[in-house]
Amino acid sequence: MRPTNSRTPHVLALCLATLMGCSGTSEEALQQTSTLSGIAMADSVCSLCHGLTGESVSPMFPKLAGQQNEYLQLQLTDFKNHGRSAATDSRYMGGLSHLTKTQIAELADYFASQRAMQADTGTSDARGEVIFRQGLPERGVPPCSACHGTDGGGNGVIPRVAGQHASYMSQQIMVLQQTGQRPNGAPMLPVDHALSQADAESVARYMAALRTKQ
Template sequence: MKLRPIALALLGAALATGCAHPDRSRDLGNPNVTAVTLAQQVCSNCHGLTGNSVSPNFPNLAGQMPAYLVEQLRGFRSHGRQDPAGFEYMWGLSRSLTDAQIDGLAAYYAGQPATPLPPEGGASRVAAGKAIFHDGLPAQNVPACIACHGENGQGNAGFPRLAGQHADYTAKQLLVFQRTDERPEGAVMKVVAHELTAENIRNVAAYVQALGSP
């Protein structure tokens, strides 16, 4: 009977060794680690297990357009996307990703259901944002957002889903487009955002977050 605890310990060690598997690894330089494992064991630290992030510092990825996600991940990997909130985290995380892993990550997040966020900013702000989103601002030469992002903000191929995105994140990205060249793939958005006022940005960001909310 005295040998039983020792035997159990040895058995546990053997089982632990036998369970070693690339799919349980966090090694970002290992091309054999699957995209699902990367999403659930690495990316989840910021974006949540299903791509529904809790912190508005990190974008929601659930239900996102796969083509858009592929473009962004490749942009981070090549250092083409340079906005500080992105490259501080994503340059290092993406540098060794293979094309197959990037495609798999995009497919994983595209297939996750988006969890609606509560409206933020009050009914009048959301209503003002809705007007911009659907009708644009003709006097400021700002086109309607639905032209590229869809009637319900669902996205369209290389144009991202905006519905349910954190208002703070959306506002920050609009400022990046408006004031910098840190997202060169978004040249169209630089033109669109150029004439937006700070109030316009807060309004449309509030509406985007409210899209799809109960």
């Protein structure tokens, strides 16, 4: 289902406030978001950063197209409860504390149902392929494919990584080395701590070039 293109002045003001970290948004304005459907939010709010179908253009913002439904719900719940404390998370998603459970479910359903995020057309990374397929046994790093799937499609609360922005993924690997900023990312701590910045960038480039089924 394709959302409408209507954007009320209130919603546009709220979008701008959200992008600025909601520093000047009134409590009343934030509470009014609870009246919007998930599809209306995807159209009028989320699309400004993530694209109408979740295929974001800017690597600053992750692609959501075809992302795992359970993973999306988990992350939206974390944003609602301020469970993700990295600086960029707080800056761009700090205004979501008034999301309802229904909105979270509807947003997850909407983005998960879109065509899977499209692979980067750049050259694949040989070092990254080794890390993704074989891991780094000498450092105790298992292959990424063991959890994210051989095609990078993810499963349940394990996110789709195939086709995601490379720079976003490498930055998240570094964030996940600090589990205080991403408590639900604790299972990644042993893996990420053993990856250097160069390794993180290599495997991120490889995953960005992966193509996966919906």
